[in-house]
Amino acid sequence: AQSVAQPEDQVNVAEGNPLTVKCTYSVSGNPYLFWYVQYPNRGLQFLLKYITGDNLVKGSYGFEAEFNKSQTSFHLKKPSALVSDSALYFCAVRLNTGGFKTIFGAGTRLFVKA
């Protein structure tokens, strides 16, 4: 079965410290990978995507993610966390078949403490 895993329900980090939110996937073919952020009672905002090319992808608000094909991972990173980064983060994979649906991970709640 095709799936996306975010192994951590919650990540806590101090402001100014680097943060990592983990994501691994299990899909066939070469999927497109995405990260989205959600603030309370809001829709999802796009952060970044990997389609092809350089494994290190830079996105909005200073976030970046590294695609690792051998480990089937796409971890989200930021060198220096801000309190305003506290939110719910979703990793997503777009399938290249069957209607091109997008599968979301369960989400990871990030808390950045001042």
Add this chain to the structure above:
Amino acid sequence: GAVVSQHPSWVICKSGTSVKIECRSLDFQATTMFWYRQFPKQSLMLMATSNEGSKATYEQGVEKDKFLINHASLTLSTLTVTSAHPEDSSFYICSARDLPLFNTEAFFGQGTRLTVV
């Protein structure tokens, strides 16, 4: 980036009534829109794929007669929750892509909080 507008942002309705939620792509044409449901502290569950000019494709376990989807134009899809019950209370989110640009990200509406009393 592209904008997807969802309306209303929140709605409270009585059991047995129907509620319509609109999803509009404001500055691009979306042949396909997606409807999701999100339970508290959980991920998004794809309910259906809305195709302009044709019937929606529902995910397994989603009642098509309960959740009516109409995609009458390239910029508007609607989700109608019919004969709503308290268990239908949830956060509903739509998304759309600027097709046929397949490698573009999806853009999401702001979501609709439905409360059935």
